[in-house]
Amino acid sequence: MPNRRALLGALAAGLILAHAPMAATAQEKLPVVASFSILGDFVKEVGGDRIALTTLVGPNGDAHVYSPTPADAKAMAGAKLIVINGLKFEGWMTRLIKSSGAKATVATATTGITPLEADDDHDHDKKGHGHDHGGVDPHAWQNVANARIYVANIRDALVKADPAGQANYEANATRYLAQLDAVEAEVKAAIARIPADRRKAITSHDAFGYFVKAYGIEFIAPQGVSTEAEASAKDVGRIIRQIKAEKIPAVFLENVTNPRLVERIAKESGARIGGRIFSDALSDAAGPAGTYIAMMKHNISQIEKALAAGPA
Structure with missing residues (x-):
């Protein structure tokens, strides 16, 4: 009977698919955590659709005063790669990594950047949060030349964590670096007009x-x-x-x-x-x-x- 043959054919096809290598799924994507939104955008641009990205401090969030949540600890525990700014920007990150039991590789995106000294010539009233940048300015992304270093570090960390994706990560980084060149030219042109x-x-x-x-x-x-x-x-x-x-x-x-x-x-x-x-x-x-x-x-x-x- 045609219906029976069709049913048997469908069952056979299902068995073949069940034993065949599965296509890339969300579960198979490289789980990556980025500490805050700007860094998360860099990671997203380079990682593309090969990664499952969690960004801890989201849009309009202040990483200086952030308090990690249980969901953050869970994301850290499941990550294969954690990307941080460094320069003591995320003062809460060391405690979070320890408390979450994270075993992921931690990549510092500012590696290779020459930090500026923090301008502490202010008579501040302290709130007692204990947040200390250690005498350096952590906001290195505000120079687009430094953003290019962030991207290169992220590319290399992703390749190390997921060697099979090397071609993808390198192509994404190359494309994005060209976009950074263009935006820096716009910044310089605008300054020149002032x-x-x-x-x-x-x-x-x-x-x-x-x-x-x-x-x-x-x-x-x-x-x-x-x-x-x-x-x-x-x-x-x-x-x-x-x-x-x-x-x-x-x-x-x-x-x-x-x-x-x-x-x-x-x-x-x-x-x-x-x-x-x-x-x-x-x-x-x-x-x-x-x-x-x-x-x-x-x-x-x-x-x-x-x-x-x-x-x-």
Whole structure:
């Protein structure tokens, strides 16, 4: 009977498929954990569809003050590769690795980067979180040249963890590095359009040191490199006086800090608020900085728009 033959054929095909090598599934993808959203974007670009990525500190999240969750510990325990920024950015990571029992390889994305010294010339009120960057500035991704080092380190770590994916990882990295070259050219061109005497602005915390050194613009912050330190009245007063004396055109809000401090500085100094820029975290996918490249494009657009026109 035709129906019987069809049934037998289907059963035979099912047996063959059951014993055949399975196609790549989500379960077979390399489980990778990245510590925070910007780093997660780098890992996603290089890893592509060969990895199952978990990012611990998500969009608009502040890694300085993050408290890991049980779900984070579970992701760490199941990972084959953990990618961290290093430079003591994730002060909670060592404890999380230990408490989760993670056996994964830990790759430090900033390996090979020359760190900047942290600017600790601030009279801060400490909150007692115990977060210490050890005298270095961890925000190395703000220089696109450093982002290229991140990508190369991530590529090499993925190849080591998953040698069969080497061609994929290398091709993805090459494609993405070309995109980074293009966005850095945009940043440099935008800075060049800002008059030299207007290349100064105020941000909430000192997250742009690498950007400053690489691209020739000055950011002044009442807080240090960590958002855990509250700016003192002395710091705020000093910056307000500096804005007035040097006619600094704009102050910028950040997505990971409370806007009230910057709003107060703008009100008391007369500087305009130049918009919101992204320092330590991406926006969500619907926002203007859902990827690292989108973040850099958005930031430089806001900076050029606010500074090129001069003081308010």
